[in-house]
Amino acid sequence: MPVPTDRIAVTIHAADPLSRAGVVSHLRHQPILEVVPRLAERDGLAHAAAVAVAVAVVVIDRIDEQSVAELRGILRSGDRRVVLVARELRESELLSVVEYGVRAIVWRHQATEEQLVTAVCQAAQGECVLPPDLIGRVLGQVNRLRRSERAAACSGPATAPLFGLTPRETDVLRLVADGLDTRRVAEKLAYSERTVKNILHGMMTRLQLSNRAHAVAYALREGYI
Known part of the structure; x- marks a missing residue:
């Protein structure tokens, strides 16, 4: 070497x-x-x-x-x-x-x-x-990230970063943190409910977040909201 x-x-x-x-x-x-x-x-x-x-x-x-x-x-x-x-x-x-x-x-x-x-x-x-022994696990992570990006593709053309939140994800989580459900988040942002669900699903899969509460806690801890 x-x-x-x-x-x-x-x-x-x-x-x-x-x-x-x-x-x-x-x-x-x-x-x-x-x-x-x-x-x-x-x-x-x-x-x-x-x-x-x-x-x-x-x-x-x-x-x-x-x-x-x-x-x-x-x-x-x-x-x-x-x-x-x-x-x-x-x-x-x-x-x-x-x-x-x-x-x-x-x-x-x-x-x-x-x-x-x-x-x-x-x-x-x-x-x-x-x-x-870590190489296979990293490749598995990358493959899952790619699948989540494809699954969220219908929510918009922007490519999500591997880490952190996009502005749209931040907007959604800010409203979730205020207690709004999927329907009301969609109304506030002029999205369809399907788009809101796709944004949340893609973000939680990418960042390995277990649920919406976990996602809100992540956004608060990292200073996004």
Whole structure:
């Protein structure tokens, strides 16, 4: 595998100090890598000489509110590529973690020194790395998204994003949040009831939302309404 010619600054993010120490022990002796302490990270990696790319290695058990906040905070703090070391990921979370900027996923039970170094180097080069058992699950997610887009095609020509809400979806959910049923939402927006149902179905399928209440909660949490 080709490796970058410049050194890579690596920051380690783990709630468990033992997990962090384990990752540091795997990476700190690699000549192509420079493990950057968290204090230096807050100073903008200024001490790291000849660093071309920064990669954040994030160690979690599973996706929850804390890990999502961590991923978003990392992305807001600078231009870094994320390697996620996870114990487990539900199928509905696979595309979501990509939205947060994850470029590589390594299972914790497979996180050997060689696997971690390879994932960091490939992420630094802009490549996406997945464990073999995840590839089929990702393809399944993509196929379902395509089917949902085809199912919602009669509701309009606009292509929905993989993540987030379209303006029309936001309009529908805002009225649903106000307690309106399908008929009244359709009247307010001058849509047919079938169109409203298609918008909701396509959005909930795409975003893996279980029902309308879940969809409203998602829109509130993400600041759409």
